[in-house]
Structures are given as structure tokens and as C-alpha cells.
Amino acid sequence: xxxxxxxxxxxxxxxxxxxxxxxxxxxxxxxxxxxxxxxxxxxxxxxxxxxxxxxxxxxxxxxxxxxxxxxxxxxxxxxxxxxxxxxxxxxxxxxxxxxxxxxxxxxxxxxxxx
Amino acid sequence: xxxxxxxxxxxxxxxxxxxxxxxxxxxxxxxxxxxxxxxxxxxxxxxxxxxxxxxxxxxxxxxxxxxxxxxxxxxxxxxxxxxxxxxxxxxxxxxxxxxxxxxxxxxx
Numbered sequence: 001x002x003x004x005x006x007x008x009x010x011x012x013x014x015x016x017x018x019x020x021x022x023x024x025x026x027x028x029x030x031x032x033x034x035x036x037x038x039x040x041x042x043x044x045x046x047x048x049x050x051x052x053x054x055x056x057x058x059x060x061x062x063x064x065x066x067x068x069x070x071x072x073x074x075x076x077x078x079x080x081x082x083x084x085x086x087x088x089x090x091x092x093x094x095x096x097x098x099x100x101x102x103x104x105x106x107x108x109x110x111x112x113x114x
Numbered sequence: 115x116x117x118x119x120x121x122x123x124x125x126x127x128x129x130x131x132x133x134x135x136x137x138x139x140x141x142x143x144x145x146x147x148x149x150x151x152x153x154x155x156x157x158x159x160x161x162x163x164x165x166x167x168x169x170x171x172x173x174x175x176x177x178x179x180x181x182x183x184x185x186x187x188x189x190x191x192x193x194x195x196x197x198x199x200x201x202x203x204x205x206x207x208x209x210x211x212x213x214x215x216x217x218x219x220x221x222x
Contacts, residue, residue: 042214056209105156
């Protein structure tokens with residue numbers, strides 16, 4: 001079946017602009033995660049959704065970052081007033097409880113802030 | 115604050131057995147997960163568990179605070195980044211804490 005998809009695959013934006021990154025999880029997966037991977041760094045947890053609610057937003061680096069999820073499907077990660085340090089690959093993953101930790105990842109969105 | 119530790123790079127030669135080590139400092143973690151990531155592609159789960167396990171050429175060892183991923187008969191195509199991860203709290207709703215990844219290079 002279809003895996004996790006993300007769009008766009010690449011995004012170049014100017015500093016100060018807002019960007020929206022989209023994630024389509026595997027159908028039926030109620031849990032959804034956003035991660036960030038900066039150049040040369042590991043995966044950094046940003047936010048987790050169970051259904052529509054986000055019980056863990058602890059990883060969001062600043063109030064410029066927000067995310068929402070519609071139903072138990074699409075999620076959007078929004079970065080306002082982008083900064084150069086926001087340049088990274090943003091990865092989305094989904095899973096189906098009770099096998100919550102078996103996360104299926106999308107290919108990521110490469111964001112470059114110039 | 116780093117909680118998961120794994121080497122940044124490991125080098126090997128084709129046909130060898132490669133061991134990638136990981137340890138953490140979280141007292142109530144009870145499982146290890148190993149993910150494989152080819153840059154530009156989606157990371158995928160290789161092996162997981164709270165006891166030693168095997169999945170094809172991938173073996174996982176397990177102890178309370180550490181785990182090793184062993185890749186048997188390593189190939190050039192295995193060159194990628196390998197992440198270890200574990201749940202961030204007992205009864206957690208699903209968050210994994212990832213290490214920074216180990217980049218494996220394989221000489222022919």
C-alpha cells in the first residue's frame with residue numbers, strides 16, 4: 001500500500017517568509033510525528049499527534065513553529081518568519097497503536113532558507 | 115542534553131561483520147529500535163526489541179542500557195546512516211528518542 005508522503009520534496013524560501021510543509025500519513029495510522037534533521041545532525045523530534053490532538057509539542061524549537069492535523073490524516077507543519085537556521089530536512093512519520101514505536105517515515109522535505 | 119550515544123562513523127570492508135554500538139542514559143527505557151537511513155529516502159525500521167533478535171543479515175544485541183547492531187557480510191550497498199532509538203518514557207505514547215546516527219562506510 002501507499003507509504004507516508006510529504007510535499008514539497010524541496011523548498012527554497014527567503015528569510016522571513018512563512019512556509020507550510022505537508023505530510024500524508026499511511027491510511028489508518030492514528031499517530032503522526034514530525035522530525036527535523038539539520039545537516040550533519042541526527043533526527044530531532046518536533047511534535048507528535050495522536051488523532052487530532054498533539055499531546056507532545058515539547059520539541060518545537062520556537063513559537064514560530066506550529067503544526068496541525070486534520071482528522072486522522074493530513075498534517076501541516078508551518079514555520080513563520082523563517083530563519084537560516086531553519087534549513088533542514090523535515091521528516092514525517094506515522095504509526096498505528098499499539099505498535100506505536102514502529103514508525104514509517106516519509107522521504108522528507110528539504111527546506112533551504114536563503 | 116544528549117541521552118543516546120552512538121559513534122558518528124564506522125568503516126568496514128565488504129564481507130566483514132560490522133558492529134554499531136549504542137547506549138543511553140535513560141533509566142526507564144525498555145526497548146531498542148534500529149533504523150536505516152539512506153539520505154534522500156525515508157528512514158526505515160530494521161530491528162527492534164527488548165531482547166537479542168535477528169532480521170536477515172541484521173542482528174541486534176540488547177542489554178539494559180545498550181544495544182549493538184551487527185550487520186553480517188556487509189556490502190557496499192549497506193553504506194548509509196544507522197540510527198538507534200528508544201521510547202522516551204515508560205508508557206510513552208509513542209515518542210522515540212533517536213541517536214545522532216552512525217554513518218557506515220564500506221570499502222570494496
